[in-house]
Amino acid sequence: MALAKLKADAAEARMAGLTLPSGFDGARKDALGRVAAMGLPSKRDEYWKYTDPTSLTQPEPIAAALFDAQETPLFGAVDRVKIVFVDGVFDADASDDLACEGIEIARLADAAGADIHWASELYGTLETRGQSPVERPLAALNTAFAQDGILIRATGKAAKPINLIYLHGDTGSDVMLHSVVKVEAGAEVTLLETGPAAARLNSVLEVEVATGGAFHHVRSQGRDHERRAVTHCFARIADESLFKSFTLTVNGQLTRNECIIEMLGDDAVAHVAGACVGDGTAFHHDDTVFITHDALNGESRQVFKKVLRNGAVGVFQGKILVKEGAQKTDGYQISQSLLLDGDSQFLAKPELEIYADDVACSHGSTSGAIDEDALFYLQSRGVPLQAATDLLTLAFLAESLDEIADETLADDLRDRLESWLARRT
Amino acid sequence: MATVDQVDVKDGVDQDTVDAVAALSGTYKYGWETEIEMEYAPKGVNTDIVKLISKKNEEPQWMTDWRLEAFARWEKLEEPTWAMVNYPDIDFQDIYYYARPKSMEVKPKSLDEVDPKLLATYEKLGIPLKEQAILAGVEGADMPPAEGRKVAVDAVFDSVSVGTTFQAELKKAGVIFCSISEAIREYPDLVKKYLGTVVPASDNFYATLNSAVFSDGSFVYIPPGVRCPMELSTYFRINAENTGQFERTLIIADKGSYVSYLEGCTAPKRDVAQLHAAVVEIIVEEDAEVKYSTVQNWFPGDENGNGGIYNFVTKRADCRGARAKVSWTQVETGSAVTWKYPSCILRGDDSQGEFYSIAIANNMQQADTGTKMVHLGKRTKSRIVSKGISAGKAQNTYRGLVSMHPKAKESRNYTQCDSLLIGSDCGAHTVPYIEVKNNSSRVEHEATTSKVDDDQLFYCRSRGMDEEEAVALVVNGFIKDVLQELPMEFAMEAQALVAISLEGSVG
Numbered sequence: 001m002a003l004a005k006l007k008a009d010a011a012e013a014r015m016a017g018l019t020l021p022s023g024f025d026g027a028r029k030d031a032l033g034r035v036a037a038m039g040l041p042s043k044r045d046e047y048w049k050y051t052d053p054t055s056l057t058q059p060e061p062i063a064a065a066l067f068d069a070q071e072t073p074l075f076g077a078v079d080r081v082k083i084v085f086v087d088g089v090f091d092a093d094a095s096d097d098l099a100c101e102g103i104e105i106a107r108l109a110d111a112a113g114a115d116i117h118w119a120s121e122l123y124g125t126l127e128t129r130g131q132s133p134v135e136r137p138l139a140a141l142n143t144a145f146a147q148d149g150i151l152i153r154a155t156g157k158a159a160k161p162i163n164l165i166y167l168h169g170d171t172g173s174d175v176m177l178h179s180v181v182k183v184e185a186g187a188e189v190t191l192l193e194t195g196p197a198a199a200r201l202n203s204v205l206e207v208e209v210a211t212g213g214a215f216h217h218v219r220s221q222g223r224d225h226e227r228r229a230v231t232h233c234f235a236r237i238a239d240e241s242l243f244k245s246f247t248l249t250v251n252g253q254l255t256r257n258e259c260i261i262e263m264l265g266d267d268a269v270a271h272v273a274g275a276c277v278g279d280g281t282a283f284h285h286d287d288t289v290f291i292t293h294d295a296l297n298g299e300s301r302q303v304f305k306k307v308l309r310n311g312a313v314g315v316f317q318g319k320i321l322v323k324e325g326a327q328k329t330d331g332y333q334i335s336q337s338l339l340l341d342g343d344s345q346f347l348a349k350p351e352l353e354i355y356a357d358d359v360a361c362s363h364g365s366t367s368g369a370i371d372e373d374a375l376f377y378l379q380s381r382g383v384p385l386q387a388a389t390d391l392l393t394l395a396f397l398a399e400s401l402d403e404i405a406d407e408t409l410a411d412d413l414r415d416r417l418e419s420w421l422a423r424r425t
Numbered sequence: 426m427a428t429v430d431q432v433d434v435k436d437g438v439d440q441d442t443v444d445a446v447a448a449l450s451g452t453y454k455y456g457w458e459t460e461i462e463m464e465y466a467p468k469g470v471n472t473d474i475v476k477l478i479s480k481k482n483e484e485p486q487w488m489t490d491w492r493l494e495a496f497a498r499w500e501k502l503e504e505p506t507w508a509m510v511n512y513p514d515i516d517f518q519d520i521y522y523y524a525r526p527k528s529m530e531v532k533p534k535s536l537d538e539v540d541p542k543l544l545a546t547y548e549k550l551g552i553p554l555k556e557q558a559i560l561a562g563v564e565g566a567d568m569p570p571a572e573g574r575k576v577a578v579d580a581v582f583d584s585v586s587v588g589t590t591f592q593a594e595l596k597k598a599g600v601i602f603c604s605i606s607e608a609i610r611e612y613p614d615l616v617k618k619y620l621g622t623v624v625p626a627s628d629n630f631y632a633t634l635n636s637a638v639f640s641d642g643s644f645v646y647i648p649p650g651v652r653c654p655m656e657l658s659t660y661f662r663i664n665a666e667n668t669g670q671f672e673r674t675l676i677i678a679d680k681g682s683y684v685s686y687l688e689g690c691t692a693p694k695r696d697v698a699q700l701h702a703a704v705v706e707i708i709v710e711e712d713a714e715v716k717y718s719t720v721q722n723w724f725p726g727d728e729n730g731n732g733g734i735y736n737f738v739t740k741r742a743d744c745r746g747a748r749a750k751v752s753w754t755q756v757e758t759g760s761a762v763t764w765k766y767p768s769c770i771l772r773g774d775d776s777q778g779e780f781y782s783i784a785i786a787n788n789m790q791q792a793d794t795g796t797k798m799v800h801l802g803k804r805t806k807s808r809i810v811s812k813g814i815s816a817g818k819a820q821n822t823y824r825g826l827v828s829m830h831p832k833a834k835e836s837r838n839y840t841q842c843d844s845l846l847i848g849s850d851c852g853a854h855t856v857p858y859i860e861v862k863n864n865s866s867r868v869e870h871e872a873t874t875s876k877v878d879d880d881q882l883f884y885c886r887s888r889g890m891d892e893e894e895a896v897a898l899v900v901n902g903f904i905k906d907v908l909q910e911l912p913m914e915f916a917m918e919a920q921a922l923v924a925i926s927l928e929g930s931v932g
Contacts, residue, residue, distance in 0.1 A: 046507065324849070339864030342831070350870065352855040353509075357846035365859050368867040 007039025196222025239265025711746025733761025
């Protein structure tokens with residue numbers, strides 16, 4: 001009981017002084033009720049066993065120094081619709097025109113004046129569904145108080161990817177962004193998210209994919225060393241649809257990425273992958289995934305790879321839930337860590353919950369040091385130790401990068417990763 | 426299964442054997458009740474009951490105090506809810522915490538003095554209480570007893586130990602094997618030194634309750650360098666109605682010793698569920714080895730989920746010395762609800778822990794079971810092989826922890842947990858926790874869930890087996906890894922048990 005009080009107090013303290021923005025008023029009010037009922041997470045919650053949420057829930061964000069990578073923007077060579085937020089504030093000058101063939105794009109902050117019917121139906125709906133069986137109060141907090149975000153509706157094949165660029169310009173910024181994507185039947189869209197966004201980011205992405213639709217999501221979370229982030233991606237996908245999400249995390253003090261997918265239609269495919277490179281005791285990275293199979297012939301894959309050194313901590317909590325009647329489900333989950341020294345930690349809870357008998361579900365989790373034999377092999381052929389280590393690290397991460405469908409995007413991330421490893425920042 | 430069939434058709438097999446085989450393919454065969462006059466402590470639990478149990482066992486004051494301290498702690502604890510099991514609230518004040526056959530009021534000096542009704546009970550269960558070389562638990566199997574092979578048995582009936590066989594012979598080897606109540610009286614120094622050091626009285630809700638009210642159980646001490654001359658075994662029988670069984674087992678394997686310990690348990694069929702909350706503590710010193718095998722066959726309740734045993738058990742082994750080794754093997758077929766995680770603390774350098782488990786849940790059974798491997802010492806190794814089978818409307822969960830502490834350099838763990846679902850109304854779940862805090866250790870976890878392979882079934886059926894036989898054969902293949910680890914007596918029993926539990930689950 002003491003825990004419930006603690007959580008309720010945390011919610012109250014966090015919400016004091018915050019006011020509900022306008023637009024989606026009903027959904028925001030409901031979300032406020034959910035936060036009040038659930039409270040905010042505590043380290044004593046089973047779901048936060050391996051990650052301390054205090055810095056994400058406390059009223060004031062912890063300041064984060066800015067970091068200038070002095071490099072060209074990621075996906076710079078890709079023809080894309082750029083939408084820029086600086087510390088959560090839309091930057092019209094830096095952004096492209098929001099018109100793009102095959103899709104409708106609007107800003108969340110503009111939604112108050114316009115009645116965007118499809119968005120009103122989705123905003124907060126998937127987040128609400130995602131609150132059971134496990135509570136995700138930080139997502140409800142976001143639904144209530146998100147300042148801005150993007151609403152995307154794909155009606156055909158989008159001519160180019162949409163790139164949400166999150167810049168960090170203020171050491172004390174505290175940002176909540178909420179985006180909604182609706183992929184209509186047979187439509188296809190790619191969403192790119194890049195950059196650190198703020199000292200503290202709470203982001204929610206709700207994605208609905210209709211019959212035969214496809215959604216691709218590629219994200220790189222920015223390299224600021226001190227930023228903190230909690231992100232939720234809620235997806236609901238229909239028959240014969242495709243959902244693919246990949247996240248690269250390098251640096252950052254605390255990152256918790258939750259991905260909650262409901263597969264409601266037959267023959268749907270959902271792939272979630274992540275690669276993370278962490279250095280130093282301050283680095284704490286948590287991937288929490290919950291995939292629900294509630295239809296026939298579903299295929300899901302979770303591929304998560306973490307490279308950790310100098311006391312970095314990597315967490316993976318993954319779950320495949322196969323509901324009664326979701327026969328012929330093919331569920332796969334792999335979480336692996338490469339610990340480059342003796343101080344780093346990998347904490348994993350790869351779960352299966354299965355109520356259908358004709359399914360193939362497997363999960364694997366491994367953790368260990370770099371292969372000495374492979375290292376020796378490379379060194380004996382003249383590759384210096386550091387280069388050999390980097391090469392093996394990249395090879396280890398490759399399986400997760402392979403989950404990106406678009407080769408150009410994947411290559412861009414691979415090149416970047418290679419240069420980051422070489423520069424060690 | 427094949428073995429049983431062969432016995433069945435052989436000439437000259439006596440009627441008892443035929444009956445035993447018939448019982449094997451029927452339903453729960455241990456569901457009968459022994460009619461015997463019992464004496465009970467008043468229902469419920471309070472400090473008076475705790476004191477009464479202590480007094481009945483003629484315990485010294487320090488033991489009574491230890492129990493009372495545990496009880497005070499228990500009163501402040503809440504029942505855990507994290508396991509994936511559902512059962513009606515247990516009214517802890519509506520249970521008898523102490524039930525003893527009247528005939529045990531005056532402790533029998535030898536087995537000859539034990540009430541014949543009690544002896545007949547164990548005979549009927551196939552548990553030899555006579556001191557002769559016999560194979561335990563495989564009546565009806567066509568296996569000649571291995572020459573000179575002996576099993577010493579401590580038989581626990583409701584709240585008391587009825588008798589322990591081969592005590593004198595074991596004593597010659599320096600081995601102490603007796604009921605825990607006797608050990609508290611006769612070897613207080615040993616008990617005081619070790620009791621509660623592996624599973625402290627504060628450990629968890631059920632272990633704390635057990636610490637307060639345990640009535641009996643077994644005590645084993647193997648002195649340094651001694652290889653226990655025979656297998657030791659404890660057989661737990663719950664007979665009385667509305668009674669909880671709270672037994673405590675303490676096994677100490679001193680430096681360089683070895684013991685193989687077997688545990689079996691059954692209970693009568695009843696409509697009302699009964700509670701069983703045991704604690705097993707094992708201390709393994711330098712170079713010692715303990716092999717602990719269980720066939721858990723408590724009454725599972727009927728097909729509608731009425732009755733059965735709630736089996737909430739804390740089992741833990743502490744490998745204190747270098748190169749100590751402990752191996753848990755369990756076959757879980759009984760109980761309405763199982764909540765059990767036999768664990769290994771690998772403290773000594775190069776110590777080893779193993780956990781082999783087959784959990785079979787049928788009808789409305791719920792099993793939440795697994796292990797914890799806590800690696801503290803250098804170069805410690807652990808292996809987990811868990812096979813879960815769900816049928817009917819049962820739910821079967823593997824829950825386990827592998828923890829590599831920063832100082833457990835160059836340690837290794839391999840975990841494999843597989844689940845098999847038979848029918849579309851059951852569930853199989855896997856909840857592993859993996860915590861790696863150094864990089865020279867390797868942890869590998871694999872899990873799969875599948876249904877009985879159609880091709881394998883077709884192969885068997887095309888060779889004339891009916892569907893149930895075929896499933897039993899395929900399942901036996903699936904759990905072979907685990908059965909291999911059982912002592913021979915148990916492997917036979919276990920194979921038969923596998924067939925029983927899957928009865929009627931196809932179709």
